[in-house]
Amino acid sequence: MSLHLNLYHEVIKAKALKRRDPLKLTMYALSAVVAGFAGYYVLQAVKLHSLNSELATVKAEFDKLDPASKAAKAREVELSVKLKAGNLLVKKVENRFYWAPLLEQIMQVVPREVQVTRFVGDVSGEGPRRCALSIDGLSAGEDARHVAETLRTAIAEKISPQHKNVTSKFRMLEDGIEMAMLDGKQVPTATFAINVEFTSGEEPAPEPTRRKR
């Protein structure tokens, strides 16, 4: 077996030490990591660029739509106000209180023994209208008070089918001083004042409310 002498062991050892230099190895590793990081960064930058492009497109679309939307909103409000006023006017026209049918009904129930000397009517309120009538007059007959009472109840009965909450009350009923000539006979009289109140028209339907989602 021949003797082998390594006279370069110092050089080899130095080379080996240099090859496994931790700093150098760390630098290699670091370079790899940096390269990976740089790649990922570039990828993210490209993504940001595309996002920016998308945002610019969306913003341009919004900038175009926004003034049109504001103008549309103003126009809608203007139209709504006009429509509302118009509809309200039509509704008010349709929901008017008509006096002629009421006068006709009262005329039908006033008997020949009664003379109405004063008739006052007032209507107030929106939607269901509150009506108040005051009927003053003179009744004649053997029982003049009964004639007035018959008129009071007849008015209430006549009006009730068309209107609600009908009340008919005497404000005053007194025997008259004068006598009246009826069918060739002198009969006693009574003066009366009847207050009639009733409600006409329907309650306005509540406006539909939007259900919150």
Next chain:
Amino acid sequence: MKLGKEEIQKLVLGGLMVIGVIYCYFTLLLGPLSRRQAATRKGIEDLGPMIAAAKAQIARTANVERAAPANMEATRQVTSMIPDGSPVAWFPPRVGDFFKQHGLEKSTTRLAGEIVEKEMVGFRRMSWSIDLPKVAFVPFATAVASLENEEPLLEISGLQIESGRDDLGSQRALLTVSNYVKQ
């Protein structure tokens, strides 16, 4: 393998460099980039509903505009019944002529006031008192019926009929009416 002092120092130095690089990368480069991405994404997401709302508003208004002529036809018809000019100039003569046509020669119409109705944009409600000093009940009631039918913008809010003390055959009538006129 046994590490020498110099190697340990180098290892520590290398480790510190790695930590420094990672910290700088995430703090100075990737962090701001991610924040900008998130902000941009949020901007896009925020604009989405706003664009949808704007489009919906435009569509809604278009629908309202399309339906408006039909909906406003009744209003147009009603408005066309109101003459132009000051109501004091045209309403009393119109009422006078109306009652004359129904055989009630004498009538006086006076302006009683104006009723404010805020929701009635474009219209005013005027209140009038009409005095008919000598009427017979039946022709008067007929005239009232005609008035109510022919003047849809007019409403009688008060009515008073009183028989005269001397002439029981004739009565005095007083009407309180209100009518809508153009603003």
